[in-house]
Amino acid sequence: MRETKMICTMCGKEYLGEHFRCSCGEPLEIVIEKKTAVNISWRKSGILESFSDLLPELKDFNSLSMGEGLTPLTKIEHAMTDGLELFIKNETINPTWSFKDRGSYLAVLDAINKGYKHIGTVSTGNMAASVAAYSMRAGLKTTILISDSIPEEKISPIAIYGPRILKVKGDYDRLYFKSLELGKKKNIYFANSDIPMRVEGSKTIAFEIFLQLEGRVPDFVIVPTSSGGNVRGIEKGFRELKACGLSNSIPRMIVAQALGCCPIHQAFSSNDNQIEKFAHAHTIAHAIENPFPPSGNAVLRMLKENQGITVAVNEDEILTAQRQLAKRGLFGQPASAVAFASISKLRKEIGVKRAIVVAVLTGSGLKYPAILKEQPSVVEVTDIDSLQDLL
Ligand SMILES: *Cc1c(COP(=O)(O)O)cnc(C)c1O
Ligand SMILES: [Zn+2]
Numbered sequence: 219m220r221e222t223k224m225i226c227t228m229c230g231k232e233y234l235g236e237h238f239r240c241s242c243g244e245p246l247e248i249v250i251e252k253k254t255a256v257n258i259s260w261r262k263s264g265i266l267e268s269f270s271d272l273l274p275e276l277k278d279f280n281s282l283s284m285g286e287g288l289t290p291l292t293k294i295e296h297a298m299t300d301g302l303e304l305f306i307k308n309e310t311i312n313p314t315w316s317f318k319d320r321g322s323y324l325a326v327l328d329a330i331n332k333g334y335k336h337i338g339t340v341s342t343g344n345m346a347a348s349v350a351a352y353s354m355r356a357g358l359k360t361t362i363l364i365s366d367s368i369p370e371e372k373i374s375p376i377a378i379y380g381p382r383i384l385k386v387k388g389d390y391d392r393l394y395f396k397s398l399e400l401g402k403k404k405n406i407y408f409a410n411s412d413i414p415m416r417v418e419g420s421k422t423i424a425f426e427i428f429l430q431l432e433g434r435v436p437d438f439v440i441v442p443t444s445s446g447g448n449v450r451g452i453e454k455g456f457r458e459l460k461a462c463g464l465s466n467s468i469p470r471m472i473v474a475q476a477l478g479c480c481p482i483h484q485a486f487s488s489n490d491n492q493i494e495k496f497a498h499a500h501t502i503a504h505a506i507e508n509p510f511p512p513s514g515n516a517v518l519r520m521l522k523e524n525q526g527i528t529v530a531v532n533e534d535e536i537l538t539a540q541r542q543l544a545k546r547g548l549f550g551q552p553a554s555a556v557a558f559a560s561i562s563k564l565r566k567e568i569g570v571k572r573a574i575v576v577a578v579l580t581g582s583g584l585k586y587p588a589i590l591k592e593q594p595s596v597v598e599v600t601d602i603d604s605l606q607d608l609l
Pocket of ligand 1: 228256316343344345411442444445446447448449487505506551553554581582
């Protein structure tokens, strides 16, 4: 099998084989070799077959796939969208209920193809559950590193898959880099949030949107952003479609964050090239609460290059958006609602009219029921004999 070539997103240094990050500290990305005729198509057998021309060569010998990806693109009608053609890419129906499964699937296959016997990740949420599910399913030794401060209710949805869980005391931001370093020493494939193969998984979101819009490219794609791996992947997908001649434009990416933790938005707004650690991060959108995102600088470069923008929304706006989405039939977790909440800001701030907009609904609202106490439930009570009067 060909070795995949990788290139640093900042300094351009090239790598072959088993690397996760450039020696300069910035993320690497996989280079897809140019082919003469590229074909992508929607095949029920899965993302690997549908998009094989634009993905690294990977073999799924043991049927690891659980039907990740190939998710619906749902049109949103009604008042607040007038002038916009608005679609929701519904990632909640993935095997572990978030988009993470796309990248976990490819990363675990990559690890198996390269002969690794041990997979790990650093995460306290959807990434941990997703990597645990795929790695355990593959029968590999699985280690999840979580932070000291994680609430108990977030551990059981990871523990159910049966991985080893290690609570690590100390600076959680350092743990990302430490794990990659130890992975090299101990031959553990650390499938962290923005490693090259995870970004390849997110690319398939772009390919699907393109097929579902029947060859149209959206004007904007809104992505709730934490580590930055997903938004990088989605843009990479659109760039590759253009590079191989299937499309002639790429969307403007909108990085959506919660005001309670918005290191990328902050750096972008003050025109900095480097993110700084966000102090006192706190938001109900736990899934995007990363105060020092490992792909933060790469996302800043990407936004500058292709006219991307950032938006940040407050906690009330997130909860309102979660209800508004649910009224249209879609129940996402607060982090996912951040994308929808950004739309009204987008309208005010850059005056979008007549645009095709896709917001990515990254994960299911049922993942953390604890958060639902923030949403009011109105229940009326009656006895059976008075029921008729109430209906
Ligand atoms: C992981 C996650 C995100 C953020 O994705 P990144 O690639 O880390 O930027 C957003 N929403 C949900 C539901 C997630 O699980
Ligand atoms: Zn580099």
